[in-house]
Amino acid sequence: MAAEAPAQPPAAAGEPNHGLRIFIPWLVLSVAADLIIWIAWRPHLPPGTMSSAGANQQFDIAIMAVLAAPVMILVLTYFAYALIVWRQKPGDEEDGPPIHGNTRIQATWIVVSSVIVLFLAVFGTVELFTAQGSGGGEGASAVFTSGVSKPLQVQVIGQQWKFTYRYPQYGGFETTDLVLPTNTWVEFHVTSIDVIHSFWAYQLGVKADANPGVDNIAYTKIYQTGSITVRCAELCGLWHGAMFDYGKAVSPAAFQTWAKATEVQLASVTKVLPPYSLTYDPTEVAQMGKGMVAAGLTGGAGLYYPPTDPEQP
Ligand SMILES: [Cu+2]
Secondary structure, eight states: SSSSSOOOOOTTTOOOHHHHHHHHHHHHHHHHHHHHIIIIIGGGGTTOOOBBHHHHHHEEEHHHHHHHHHHHHHHHHHHHHHHHHHHOTOOOOOOOOOOOOOHHHHHHHHHHHHHHHHHHHHHHHHHHHHHGGGGGGGSSSSSSSSOOOOOOOEEEEEETTTTEEEGGGTTEEEEEEEEEEESSSSEEEEEEEESSSEEEEETTTTTEEETTOEEEEEEEESSSSSEEEEEEOOOOTGGGGOOOEEEEEEOOHHHHHHHHHHHTTTHHHHHSSSOOOOOOOHHHHHHHHHHHTTTOOOSSSOOOOOOTTTTOO
């Protein structure tokens, strides 16, 4: 062996340009995969485009898929190329050639990895602090707000094992029915009156922790009417798995009709509720429950209000 081996040995005579033979199929496959992801797959990515928060999350997931596909395809292309081209030939008992460093490949690898990771760090941070992160529940003072002076306020109250909803702009009535208008900024105030829950309205892209004593705010604007699946997304006790219900998004006019009718219908119940507040003291709520049972307003097995239909006020 020579005393001073060159840093990058010249390619053996007759060797094909392996780099180019890997690069070309990688490029073709990556462009094809990214086009398929963006055009065909993106509209089906969760959580859909029913609301502003949902649409923004779908965009974020699509961007990450578009960035990830070429990386995965490079690994698979190299793997396939190595298996096929650098396979040990029958009768070949020699060791392979010694491995040398390759400054160009190493530098490219470090630069490309750094660019992708740093871009994702900046992209993720920006998306969290703008409209895209608005469905996440950013605590009592959200960084991103709707910007409109009077969004519809909906208080989400978690309790074992049910969500109830209060509408402070309609007399503060409380109901088990989540009804929301389209084309209106909704300001959720999420709290709990017992243990930690999490309000997850899947199609809206809203998931906000419901903690006792905490007013957790999340924003979204709904674009389409339809059904909304609500689940508790925080293990909260024996019947956590059964803590779900279905809300609905209706037209602004249908919402007004429903909200005003429900305000009147539930007036006698609203009177004995604690006044609307951003959080509630769990010990007072227990007393309030006893008062409601005494007044004959529940079946005694928890909060129950007659279901109301926004389409048929
Ligand atoms: Cu729960």
